[in-house]
Amino acid sequence: TIETLDWTEVTSATSPFELTGLPSNTTYYYQINGVCGGNDDNWTAVNTFSTLPFGYTITATASAGGTITPSGEVTVYETTSQSFTITADSNYRLTSVTVDGAEAIDQLVDGVYTFTNVNANHTIAATFEAIPTYTITIRKEEQGSVTYNGIELQDNEEVTVQSAVM
Numbered sequence: 001t002i003e004t005l006d007w008t009e010v011t012s013a014t015s016p017f018e019l020t021g022l023p024s025n026t027t028y029y030y031q032i033n034g035v036c037g038g039n040d041d042n043w044t045a046v047n048t049f050s051t052l053p054f055g056y057t058i059t060a061t062a063s064a065g066g067t068i069t070p071s072g073e074v075t076v077y078e079t080t081s082q083s084f085t086i087t088a089d090s091n092y093r094l095t096s097v098t099v100d101g102a103e104a105i106d107q108l109v110d111g112v113y114t115f116t117n118v119n120a121n122h123t124i125a126a127t128f129e130a131i132p133t134y135t136i137t138i139r140k141e142e143q144g145s146v147t148y149n150g151i152e153l154q155d156n157e158e159v160t161v162q163s164a165v166m
Contacts, residue, residue, distance in 0.1 A: 058123070137161075
């Protein structure tokens with residue numbers, strides 16, 4: 001109850017009155033006693049205020065060839081969680097995810113990395129590379145037979161195929 005709170009008394013203060021060094025994410029009660037020159041018009045008001053949770057910064061970056069969302073400097077309040085979605089562009093693949101400098105690609109779940117119970121600043125970086133492609137030419141000479149995609153090639157017929165290595 002309010003009566004059992006440990007009150008700090010300030011007998012006179014200039015306006016505004018500033019409190020510093022208060023712990024974050026805490027509710028405080030304050031009481032104002034108005035004294036009006038000794039007559040019976042004195043009054044008391046009890047109110048509350050809460051300090052905001054402390055914010056940490058997670059810096060998220062991605063190389064060319066993909067995105068990390070959200071990106072840049074993301075503010076995350078202490079003890080909360082923040083997820084980052086990592087997506088490769090078309091013809092690119094994800095090669096590395098580092099969290100605070102350590103490899104973390106194996107910790108992705110469906111392309112998402114989640115920081116939980118945040119209590120410090122962090123970094124997350126995604127690196128992508130172009131998927132190598134190769135051109136293969138298939139040509140049937142006069143001797144033998146060649147079948148591609150279920151179709152038998154005729155003599156001196158040629159097919160060019162693009163292949164990507166995942």
